[in-house]
Amino acid sequence: MNRLLSDEMVFRSEDVPAADRFDYWTELLGRTHAPMELRSDHVDDFRASQRVLGLGAVTVWSATFQPLVFRRTPKLIRQSDPETYHLSLVVRGSGAGVWRHRETEYKPYDVFINSSSLPNDVYSTGDPVQTVALEVPKALLPLPRDMAGRIVGARVSARDGMGALLAQFLTRLIADPAAYQPSDRPRLATVVTPLVAALFAHLLEADDCLPPETRRRALTLRLQAFIREHLHDPHLTPSSIAAAHHISTSYLHRLFQDEDATVAAWIRRLRLEAARCDLADPAHQDIPIHAIAARWGFPRAADFSRAYRAAYGTTPKDHRHQALHGRA
Structure with a gap:
């Protein structure tokens, strides 16, 4: 049927x-x-x-x-x-x-x-x-x-x-x-x-x-895949990404003009999303918040908390407690 x-x-x-x-x-x-x-x-x-x-x-x-x-x-x-x-x-x-x-x-x-x-x-x-x-x-x-x-x-x-x-x-x-x-x-x-x-x-x-537009889009997709694969790398920056793909940093920024964020903002958003998932995962409940932050490219706990609150309207600690308490 x-x-x-x-x-x-x-x-x-x-x-x-x-x-x-x-x-x-x-x-x-x-x-x-x-x-x-x-x-x-x-x-x-x-x-x-x-x-x-x-x-x-x-x-x-x-x-x-x-x-x-x-x-x-x-x-x-x-x-x-x-x-x-x-x-x-x-x-x-x-x-x-x-x-x-x-x-x-x-x-x-x-x-x-x-x-x-x-x-x-x-x-x-x-x-x-x-x-x-x-x-x-x-x-x-x-x-x-x-x-x-x-x-x-x-x-x-x-x-x-x-x-x-x-x-x-x-x-x-x-x-x-x-x-x-x-x-x-x-x-x-x-x-x-x-x-x-x-x-x-x-x-x-x-x-x-x-066509040129399709080539640009294909390159952008390759760049985004590279970023996802290297989110753990603390040295992941627009200049390192551009160098790995043999393009200039200015051209990298132009490619991301059609996205909804700059290169740096796109990296930060992906890292915050990954950290948010880890904070809500019971398998990671014994890992300190600062360790999760460092794992996803935020070596300074204060910078992580500030970015997290700006993105989600709550602190990493409150989100973890709510996620794990709700699951319990």
Whole structure:
């Protein structure tokens, strides 16, 4: 049964009779993604569930299903082509994709990249298979068409680098979609689309193929990822960040002009958020507040307390007591 909740659709195979489940799953994928031929050894009682979130032109979903073979044929492409790139994080199970130009195997925490415009066979194994995925219109990713073959079928690790950034966004979004208001969804699309563009730029190893604005956004995302990875470093400064990326400090500041904070303010906000999480964590209740502050780049306790009160309207001590007392 489908339950349409504004831009959210949920499907569970057990909500329909066993004999109808596989055909209905095939129909669902044809409507939410693109028409496909499906094959499975579990047709008589197919088990699957899927949640689809619409973020304007971008679609994000999670799916759990029994092993399948997905096929997009030239005939189906001629009949209906939504002109999208499909990126899927393999959470559980494994599989393989076969195109005319490439065959690629996938394992858990790989990102699978496909195109609705290219004939392909995708094999999934494992019971169940679990994925988190998104589809982005090609019109939002201004890449030359002859580059598609270099991207589609590429296996990307979601354990580090650009693949990890994309995977973290997808898993956090799909884990609690109720945390976002309907008005947030178009804004979320403006976050994920540059992430995909940056990943493609990384794969192509040719940023010159992208428009200047996309190249700048890709660099900004790389800078932000670097900052998150080095928050513990007390020597993390705009000049050290710029030097690590072989750009000038003035250019770094220009890149952050479109963000909602300066470079230094962005670093301070991330550090405060990390410290706030540690203060509320029972596993860290025996760690002194000044030690948590120092861990997140605030060597002076007075500076930490002042910044914390300015950001959250309370002291670190009061927040810790309230968080742990409320949990108790």
